[in-house]
Amino acid sequence: MAAVTLKDVAERAGVSIKTVSNVVRGIPRVSEATRSRVARAVDELGYRPNPSARRLRTGRSGLVALVVPDLATPYFAELAHHVRAEATSLGLTVLIEESLGDAAEELRLAGGVGASLLDGVILSPLRATPDELAGVTDDFPLVLLGERSYGRDRVVADHVLIDNVAAARDITSHLIGLGRTRIAAIGVDHQGSATSRQRLEGHQQALHAAGLPFDPGLAPRVEEFDRRNGLLAMRALASLPAGERPDAVFCFSDLLAVGAQRALHEAGLAVPGDVAVAGIDGSQEALYSTPSLTTVVPDKAAIASLAVKCLAARIRSRTPLPFEVHVAPHWLEERESTLGARRAVRP
Incomplete structure (x- = not known):
């Protein structure tokens, strides 16, 4: 059976291919009635986005990764929920990885190694040092979470944390x-x-x-x-x-x-x-x-929002952005x- 295309969904929903693309990517410039019609057509036809085709067309896959030490920890599980929701609102799909606090795994995932379709990574490192991270992040969009200190002149990333x-x-x-x-x-x-x-x-x-x-x-x-x-x-x-x-x-x-x-x-x-x-x-x-x-x-929702938006900005930028620190609230x-x-x- 041939794969379902955007054109197939557009014909079923009675809208343009561009409108279907906007709905699939989560772009808000679509009325709720049209969005519902497209979503129904997507479900009926079983349409699934093709990351490889998207990358060939745009240079981006729309896939990002969230890397946390341990998903069994409630904090990281709840944070992952917020990251996925925020990413979906920007038309991004999140792959969630556990590093289990292993420095080698943190470094492998920080540079997108092992997942060549990734556009960027949000990483909460436990063991990888700033110097080690500096060696793998120069050309790959990265946002760091957690309370460690990173030299602005070494790591090319955003850093989201609480005080x-x-x-x-x-x-x-x-x-x-x-x-x-x-x-x-x-x-x-x-x-x-x-x-x-x-x-x-x-x-x-x-x-x-x-x-x-x-x-x-x-x-x-x-x-x-x-x-x-x-x-x-x-x-x-x-x-x-x-x-x-x-x-x-x-x-x-x-x-x-x-x-x-x-x-x-x-x-x-x-x-x-x-x-x-x-x-x-x-x-x-x-x-x-x-x-x-x-x-x-x-504020896990704020942490997720800051992290995803910072990563999206780095993905869009044609040149590496400077290191920035973003402090989320707590109470x-x-x-x-x-x-x-x-x-x-x-x-």
Whole structure:
């Protein structure tokens, strides 16, 4: 059976080929009635865009990749949802890849290797260094996510992030404002990641501003930002003598906080009565945990929008654009794990 073409769809819908092309690429200059008619024709005929043909015609495939460390992490899964939605609105199709935090895989995907039809990549690297990335990105559209620092004179890319130091400072200040004075920090990692360093810095800044000391004994190291490491770290803290035990804990991810809450439950300690718990990520898991989790919410929709629009601009540009940093907003959601009072969940 011959492949269905734009012309076939146009004839079925009773519109021009250009109109079908606009609808397929997500260009908004089409009425809703016409868009519905074209979409119906596409479904009836089973039309599928041909990236190879598009690249031959325009020099672009319309395919981009989002590379994240781990799709099992709610933050990255939710971010991928927003990236796909934003890309669709611009007529782009997103391929989603997991690097599993492997530097070689991050570098391979950063330059589009292994996916020759890609127009560009949005990458959240954990292990690849700025120098390594500089060697593979000069001629390929790239947008970086995450809180690492990249030299403007080395990496040709946009960098989209939140202010991690401010976010950590905000949440520790919230705990201090509730009268907590022994505030633990779960998330100092063995890898010395930029995210961990920045969140620890913001935590320490808030303590210093309030005249409270930072106790390294209340900052156990973790291997990963996951539930298991949160559980193990909080078990160690909960086993401290009553006078040395923390009365609050700032976890560097929502998953760490969920694990910490489980450890406190096992130890017979009330949240937040005995120990207030807060996280950062703004995940759906935080909203529906028991008690619901106070967390810093990075604006994932804004991060996705900035990343996709920056990538689209780089794809359109005939010459490499200069390195730019784009800071997305964040805010604090105060919930039961620090406030205590039962509040209705707002989905």
